[in-house]
Amino acid sequence: MSLLLDRISKSFSGVPVLRQVSLTVAPGEVLGIAGENGAGKSTLMNILGGVFAPDTGGMMLEDRVYAPRDPSEAAARGVSFVHQELNLFPNLTIAENLFLTDFPRRQVLGLPLIDRRAAAQNARRLLDAVELPLSPDTPVERLSQGERQLVEVAKALHRDARIVIFDEPTTSLTANESARLFGIIERLQARGAAVIYISHALADVRRLASRILILRDGEVAATGPAAEFTEERMISSMVGRPIGQLYPKRRPLPSDAAPLLEACGLTHRDVLEDVTFTLHAGEVLGIAGLMGSGRSECARILFGLDPCDHGQILLSGAPIQRLSPRERIRRGLAFLTENRRDDGLLMPAGVLANLALVEPRSGGLESVAARVGVRCANLDRQPVRQLSGGNQQKVALGKWLVSPPRVLLLDEPTRGIDVGARAEIYRIIAALAETGVGILLISSEIEELTGMCDRILVMRRGEIAGSIARPDFDREHILRVAL
Amino acid sequence: MRGLLTSRYLVAVLAAACFAVCAPLIPGMATSGNLSNLVWNMLPLAVVTIGEVFVLIAGGIDLSVTAIIALCSVTGALVMNGRTGYLAGNPAAAPVAVLFMLLVGALLGFLNGCAVTRLRMPAFIVTLTTMMFFGGFAVWLTRSANIDALPPAFNGLAGFGTLTVAVVVALAAHRTLRHSIFGRWLYATGMNARASLVSGVPVHAVTIAAYSVSGLLAAAASVLYTARLETGSPVLGQRIFLDVIAAAVIGGTSLFGGRGTVAGTLAGVLFVALLDNSLNLLGVSFFLVFTAKGVVILVAALLDSAAQRVLGEAVE
Numbered sequence: 001m002s003l004l005l006d007r008i009s010k011s012f013s014g015v016p017v018l019r020q021v022s023l024t025v026a027p028g029e030v031l032g033i034a035g036e037n038g039a040g041k042s043t044l045m046n047i048l049g050g051v052f053a054p055d056t057g058g059m060m061l062e063d064r065v066y067a068p069r070d071p072s073e074a075a076a077r078g079v080s081f082v083h084q085e086l087n088l089f090p091n092l093t094i095a096e097n098l099f100l101t102d103f104p105r106r107q108v109l110g111l112p113l114i115d116r117r118a119a120a121q122n123a124r125r126l127l128d129a130v131e132l133p134l135s136p137d138t139p140v141e142r143l144s145q146g147e148r149q150l151v152e153v154a155k156a157l158h159r160d161a162r163i164v165i166f167d168e169p170t171t172s173l174t175a176n177e178s179a180r181l182f183g184i185i186e187r188l189q190a191r192g193a194a195v196i197y198i199s200h201a202l203a204d205v206r207r208l209a210s211r212i213l214i215l216r217d218g219e220v221a222a223t224g225p226a227a228e229f230t231e232e233r234m235i236s237s238m239v240g241r242p243i244g245q246l247y248p249k250r251r252p253l254p255s256d257a258a259p260l261l262e263a264c265g266l267t268h269r270d271v272l273e274d275v276t277f278t279l280h281a282g283e284v285l286g287i288a289g290l291m292g293s294g295r296s297e298c299a300r301i302l303f304g305l306d307p308c309d310h311g312q313i314l315l316s317g318a319p320i321q322r323l324s325p326r327e328r329i330r331r332g333l334a335f336l337t338e339n340r341r342d343d344g345l346l347m348p349a350g351v352l353a354n355l356a357l358v359e360p361r362s363g364g365l366e367s368v369a370a371r372v373g374v375r376c377a378n379l380d381r382q383p384v385r386q387l388s389g390g391n392q393q394k395v396a397l398g399k400w401l402v403s404p405p406r407v408l409l410l411d412e413p414t415r416g417i418d419v420g421a422r423a424e425i426y427r428i429i430a431a432l433a434e435t436g437v438g439i440l441l442i443s444s445e446i447e448e449l450t451g452m453c454d455r456i457l458v459m460r461r462g463e464i465a466g467s468i469a470r471p472d473f474d475r476e477h478i479l480r481v482a483l
Numbered sequence: 484m485r486g487l488l489t490s491r492y493l494v495a496v497l498a499a500a501c502f503a504v505c506a507p508l509i510p511g512m513a514t515s516g517n518l519s520n521l522v523w524n525m526l527p528l529a530v531v532t533i534g535e536v537f538v539l540i541a542g543g544i545d546l547s548v549t550a551i552i553a554l555c556s557v558t559g560a561l562v563m564n565g566r567t568g569y570l571a572g573n574p575a576a577a578p579v580a581v582l583f584m585l586l587v588g589a590l591l592g593f594l595n596g597c598a599v600t601r602l603r604m605p606a607f608i609v610t611l612t613t614m615m616f617f618g619g620f621a622v623w624l625t626r627s628a629n630i631d632a633l634p635p636a637f638n639g640l641a642g643f644g645t646l647t648v649a650v651v652v653a654l655a656a657h658r659t660l661r662h663s664i665f666g667r668w669l670y671a672t673g674m675n676a677r678a679s680l681v682s683g684v685p686v687h688a689v690t691i692a693a694y695s696v697s698g699l700l701a702a703a704a705s706v707l708y709t710a711r712l713e714t715g716s717p718v719l720g721q722r723i724f725l726d727v728i729a730a731a732v733i734g735g736t737s738l739f740g741g742r743g744t745v746a747g748t749l750a751g752v753l754f755v756a757l758l759d760n761s762l763n764l765l766g767v768s769f770f771l772v773f774t775a776k777g778v779v780i781l782v783a784a785l786l787d788s789a790a791q792r793v794l795g796e797a798v799e
Contacts, residue, residue, distance in 0.1 A: 303681075305680070325680065325681065325683060326683040326684075329682075329683040330683075335681060337678075337681055342675075342677055343675070343678045343680075343681050344678050344681070345675065346670075346674040346675050346678060346679075346741070347674070347675065348741055349670070349671075353667070356667065357667075357671055357678070357679065357684065358682045358683055360667055
């Protein structure tokens, strides 16, 4: 047995976060772990990684007691992490990032110096292992999100890792890069390493894992061979109840729906090329495309955050491309950005202060919080930093609903949030569309687009490469157009 | 302990404790003469610091406040002094000069704000250069000489007027921060400027306004200091820069933006003034006073991060 956890419990300030969690991972096995946010996955991984010590219970690693005092001890024992948040230094090169803590050294006149040549060689070997055809001297800031994630993987492989833990590794990967990652995981398995794979993407978990473990409220809710799990069973174990339909039923769009937002020939050098489309009242219009295809940039231009060389944007027939974001908001535009941490929320502020950011007012905010289903200890005092990802996202969405928008731009509205929160966000989107709000939904998840949209535009290298109507939705076809 | 550490009245409690300990030990501390001296030292400092706090809340920093104080002092004095002033002898000299000083201060602050937002330069660099520029200009204007013979009507502001100005500024600033939309925007900009921009907060205008307030209040403090000295001085206020930052930080304003209150600032100012006063009475050398202030700022910062940790622990 590679890794054995025996009845691990942990509580913070008297609140139990993990209760009697036991698990095993054999060499060459992939254990898939799923669970809602707050189920205890992060705490469990932090215990494995030596960040916290368990209150009770013990761990064995390759038949020796494993009780790491700090992360470096965990690393020395061969436990490696690929984190959801990227822990790379953008200003350093790939090689420097890979060897940050243990550069190959050579002695010159008795002084330890960095052996740059050995570093470059080792780095190239690691980059080959993750199939990343880049020079080790490339600064990380020039890499795309997906490439950075692969560098993270290379970093985890670098010490002869016995246990590799992937925490939500595909959130920033394109379909192509994910496939590459899965190949790497299979090779790790073949080499006899034990892999723990944590993800909200249940299909990936099911596909990769030999065994599955579902955490709920700090306890093991279900575990067994992957073959015994369907996605429905995984979801109902995670949530603790069967969760009906993930995507709400939507009525077909009436053919006479009025045009609401029109983009005509939007062009910006190296970003967008002649992007033209119409969003109707009550329509959910999806935008598919790989990272870097211009989908987020398109939304930023529509909202007035980025400049645009040519083209027209009409809101209910009136041109708005010269207006500031503030004026566009006043005319009914709303924009849920891709990254709630960077440009969505005031993390130190409470829920109410965040909800009041767009439309300053003090009354009626509690009802908005209730409408989007935010759950927290204190709406006024508790900083949103302390909320789960799903609740944070509901706050970020809620601030746009204080006064109802006419057009809502959503960029990856369910990234990194759990199934329950996703279902609620889908329900809110469908309800808004029902009242005639036009919704532009940008997403990397094709299932999300086919589940929610009336029509999907596929972007490729800044252009609209295809427009697909609901009856013709097909995952393979969308992917083919996007590539 | 935990409640005290996270209390917003921590600084006020510390100041009171400091006074309670020092008063019996230091002869002359609890006399009415000394106490009124303490208060008169506090008031103009409170006015500048409140302005600085506006900028700090918005996530910036204004290093030029003391230079603005000096430049306003000499320009005001140049306008109204009884010998060479443009309005020498004119009965309206004092009020016109006061308005002129306030205008100059607000304008200099506005320039700072525009430089920070339009040139996209870090506030530290912008206000460091404007500090040298404004300060140097003040010295050049007067050939480094003090200007006296100010109108008695102006010098009369030193007494009761100072108290009135400080009280009005504190109340107005408190209301603005707590109850106005501008106040909310200030905090939002300081916490996350990008999220604020996306949410339709006029981030640039808010930033420029914060620096303008800082400039305006520095000018108001300049009026008070100048009236008290009865002299326009090109180096006025140079020594208080450390006090301004110290009072703001001790008063719970975050140097990273998004946090700070008027009440906390007043407590911070009280604490700094008290420290100055007690060390002076002890006959401690001027340079040691600086060292002591450094230690106090450090302790305040440590307490602040300890409080943050206590608050944060409940989360994990």
